[in-house]
Amino acid sequence: MPTTYVPINQPIGDGEDVIDTNRFTNIPETQNFDQFVTIDKIAEENRPLSVDSDREFLNSKYRHYREVIWDRAKTFITLSSTAIVIGCIAGFLQVFTETLVNWKTGHCQRNWLLNKSFCCNGVVNEVTSTSNLLLKRQEFECEAQGLWIAWKGHVSPFIIFMLLSVLFALISTLLVKYVAPMATGSGISEIKVWVSGFEYNKEFLGFLTLVIKSVALPLAISSGLSVGKEGPSVHYATCCGYLLTKWLLRDTLTYSSQYEYITAASGAGVAVAFGAPIGGVLFGLEEIASANRFNSSTLWKSYYVALVAITTLKYIDPFRNGRVILFNVTYDRDWKVQEIPIFIALGIFGGLYGKYISKWNINFIHFRKMYLSSWPVQEVLFLATLTALISYFNEFLKLDMTESMGILFHECVKNDNTSTFSHRLCQLDENTHAFEFLKIFTSLCFATVIRALLVVVSYGARVPAGIFVPSMAVGATFGRAVSLLVERFISGPSVITPGAYAFLGAAATLSGITNLTLTVVVIMFELTGAFMYIIPLMIVVAITRIILSTSGISGGIADQMIMVNGFPYLEDEQDEEEEETLEKYTAEQLMSSKLITINETIYLSELESLLYDSASEYSVHGFPITKDEDKFEKEKRCIGYVLKRHLASKIMMQSVNSTKAQTTLVYFNKSNEELGHRENCIGFKDIMNESPISVKKAVPVTLLFRMFKELGCKTIIVEESGILKGLVTAKDILRFKRIKYREVHGAKFTYNEALDRRCWSVIHFIIKRFTTNRNGNVI
């Protein structure tokens, strides 16, 4: 539903003409505002979410006794159950993905359902060294002993590989399209917005989305598409957190504690995906909860959930080698100071990757929305076939991304006969022929470029898709290519550690695409344990960050997607110009002065009619309560504010039939006790917020924005010496800010419409050529 943007023609006068309520034209940066419900963190402070009747709790005689334990232990039980569920899903997902990937190249002789790790589990020789190397030898022997049979022959392996890839992609996209549309893409942006106080459609964290995402994700990854599992892991983990807290803590859960549980669960998603608990906790902090105030109880919950989830994953032991760490390299050669310029070069590559890949990806998403939006399934099929075709012929693209990174990170030990296919990478030394060197170097560069382009076109397709691991794979192949050059032309053999360059390249691109610093450094540590390289790693990530901030990109791909999709999000960074432009405007110019107010005392029927027909005319979410004396005055004094949601649920509870409603009086300023036994009148004081935040007319918009951001309130009343003048909502100020930004700086994302049209015409021509047979009718 591409919304057209109509520039505001009449200039906003400084102070005379007040902008009326639906006065903000819809611009792309605010197109999806209405799908979100703003949560008033102050009014909802310690008010439980669902005000349903108190559920009787196994009303046996131990009831009181059980309630006391439940009260103390409920946090632990909720956190532990969330973590265990996340750990189990991660374990299942890991095993299922590996099985699918292994099927593409062979099957287990004993029982075709088993994947390589399970199938070759018996082949364990006595040296229990834990390095990844041995795993390779295991596979080698496993195949030698005929336990695992690879598909034989010339053509059939290729056909099976292609067929299975396309089949997996098809099932994945059909599941997402028809069963749970919310399960597409990564989901980090929506979670980030949700936790900052704008609740998305409940379906997004629903049970169906959880199941489909957990099933469609392994299928998407095993189909060979250049998609990662980190973003989707955050999504399914957050679903677990959301569903379990709503079910277990139903009657005592408040919004602020729900956000803590969601942030903790999202962190655990990354922890189990990477096998990096500390990195997961930091991800929850630096990416998800960056709009909230840092508090130690969120940190403690994230820490606990990440720990229990990782321990569960270790217990399930998906890799069959008792370890959670994916790569576990042992670099023992220290780095030299002369290598710093190369680290800087890797950092620059990471920065440029982050900048251009996200730019092209956003342009492609715009192109997809304009032209391809009606054929999502066909698009995914085409992508899967294209990717399978290209990657079959390149050794770095053919392997599953995690496996290929395993090879690229591992440094070549002198007598390296242990790795099964004694990788060509390690056979290189100074006297290898230039042609041999060139072959590997081009294959690495080819893998880097192709995968980067595939990432641009695959991220955003109608399948669960993350962008972290593919970016790391691009960085790893680039890093290893650089190390080949350095070893060949500059340093000579066994001076530098080639594996470390791949490791640093992967960190550069990961930091480039996410624009995170601390989280990336810690994740890369926990992935590899390469402790010697703490300083080079920090240098690379620092350079990447500098490149990004000098080219004006402040957020990672998740932040940019928030702007592209027009989600409401109170960014914290404003550059100086933006502040100056906003300072000129005051609350008076921003407030909506045509308000629907409720009197202190009002008939129930009036209230019901106001509630239900107002849904049509204004999308109003709350009503100021005004004094009775000013009922017919133009200038009213405000004594409180009530949210429509609370009003509706309170009225529902009254269960008063419509005739009686005409006569029952509702008092907003007297509580039930004060009204006592007077019949047919009800006190609504408990749902009224008696002290809404209020400001004067002359307050500058910058201070207003800061109050919305820091206090998390939903509406601010504008008063002048006690008289109610108007009302500003969080979404109003965001709309105003983004419209102003567009006026001063132009659109944040500019699209090359001409290029898009030309591409579309080419694609359209090709499709027409294929689908219509000779005599012109569509097959």
Added chain:
Amino acid sequence: MPTTYVPINQPIGDGEDVIDTNRFTNIPETQNFDQFVTIDKIAEENRPLSVDSDREFLNSKYRHYREVIWDRAKTFITLSSTAIVIGCIAGFLQVFTETLVNWKTGHCQRNWLLNKSFCCNGVVNEVTSTSNLLLKRQEFECEAQGLWIAWKGHVSPFIIFMLLSVLFALISTLLVKYVAPMATGSGISEIKVWVSGFEYNKEFLGFLTLVIKSVALPLAISSGLSVGKEGPSVHYATCCGYLLTKWLLRDTLTYSSQYEYITAASGAGVAVAFGAPIGGVLFGLEEIASANRFNSSTLWKSYYVALVAITTLKYIDPFRNGRVILFNVTYDRDWKVQEIPIFIALGIFGGLYGKYISKWNINFIHFRKMYLSSWPVQEVLFLATLTALISYFNEFLKLDMTESMGILFHECVKNDNTSTFSHRLCQLDENTHAFEFLKIFTSLCFATVIRALLVVVSYGARVPAGIFVPSMAVGATFGRAVSLLVERFISGPSVITPGAYAFLGAAATLSGITNLTLTVVVIMFELTGAFMYIIPLMIVVAITRIILSTSGISGGIADQMIMVNGFPYLEDEQDEEEEETLEKYTAEQLMSSKLITINETIYLSELESLLYDSASEYSVHGFPITKDEDKFEKEKRCIGYVLKRHLASKIMMQSVNSTKAQTTLVYFNKSNEELGHRENCIGFKDIMNESPISVKKAVPVTLLFRMFKELGCKTIIVEESGILKGLVTAKDILRFKRIKYREVHGAKFTYNEALDRRCWSVIHFIIKRFTTNRNGNVI
């Protein structure tokens, strides 16, 4: 200056009698409030700190050109220079400490000024393995070749050891007492309060404190006192950050950006002290800036400063082995699930350690304040002698704490002939005689108990003193003792890794004393690189945290010291009861209604008299501006608020002589342009805050507290339909909150006065016995 606490006798009426301005009695929890100046984060938002005249910047013709570069590069230059200075100080400090410690046991034959690392630098054998082991062999050969000569003979080593220990302690405490009294203790609490918006006395971060702390710290550590260098490192690093930013960014530095630089510098302090850059950044986040809003620019600055500081330290290479990591252990045996109960036991020990040591330490500080406050130097001397005497005879206490932890962490390799004194710890196996086993076990337990008690009495003495490393040393000895038991009675040899138990024990006690989770886990990693033990480490720290939170301790030692010293700090965690008690009170009961207000237009002379005599009567820091029309009314309308500090500096700039002041009119609501050429009148509008935060009378105190905490404003105006009713300041609400807490829960820290008195009488008796000779007059 022990302040007596007078309980408020008359109960605070609910609403009738309003509490007047200096109406809060002084209780210990608020005793030091007046030493702090509250910073209004909103009013000072983008107002530079010092409003001095713009400094002419090398006013040559390239001036404009240079200003442009300076503008873009100033952040980098400031951050880099801060980091390099911190790195250099850390390098100097490390070398200086090692030199002093080595002097206590011997001297370098070539040049007595060199310490062991520098002296034995030449003795480098070709195998460039980097494990700590080799360093030991280096020392062994160094002594064999006569490069390093230990003090010979029976008695003289002991005397030199004692003499030097006491001498170093004496110089250290004299420097602190007479040159820079602010340099005592650790300083983390004051920095934490400073960054949260309450500025301490400028001397605390002054140049003198920086120099003395950097010199007195190595002296204190080398004197053998059970003090660590982490707390003081945070302090001297913050001094660097503060001084350099004030000097370099003088005209553009605002308060909020100064806090960012200070947090970054404090993080770098821990980074260089532990050799743990990521741990340092997390420390800045979790401990120092925990009251502020998390923002990525603080994270980025901390990251950059920690990186540059560590690289500088590595370049200086204080350990002469090219590495920054202190311990670098290589545990290759994986942990078993059956060991989890023991990890839980270690966690419990850490929790109990944290709980009791901080409790006893606070009691001892109270005892010191009551009785010993007039003899700080003598106290330190006594402590130094006592510690030197005890630790000379225990092998784990005698060594410098870092060195002894190095031995305890390192796991015993089978043919371990490399370590110089082939430590007895590694000679143990199943057939060692019970007596031999008992000897080592008791020496470990002795070291644990003694050092714990020494920590209680030394932390708080008049020397620069941290508590992190001593706590880790206690944990390390305890962990190793447990591993001896396990190996002897449960698992038998070469099943568990004894070194890992010491490593986990140290993590438990560090987390127990600081109550930090993520920071401790990451620091322990960076210290040792022991990646295999990620999950056991997290389990231990989790158990410690659970023990602390169930026994009601919410903050670490730094937070508790804030309460003990009565510093103002807006804690974030309030337990439910506290919320309920506060909810009953409203802003009306809390506000001070006897206000000094300023009219819109006022004579300069009146303003000056108001400013200077008001300093005597009320300690008022700001004035509401009221409308002219209400000049003689009782009910005034407020149009703004001005800070006394800005008023004073603006008046100073006017340089109007006293007679002319009588006739010059000051306008607060008209700016200079509006007044234009009308002579002898000045516009003060630019320093007036036109939209101060205002609330209604009925606002509950909980919401008020939240506004102070989230918005960081200094004063909130209380208005009722436009009429100025009163004013609440940040300190008022903190005083009110702590008084209420004391009324409901009693004092946070209760002291056993009787016990103190008895101890004092015993000490007094001993001192009298020593100092008076036979015929009763004092020597």
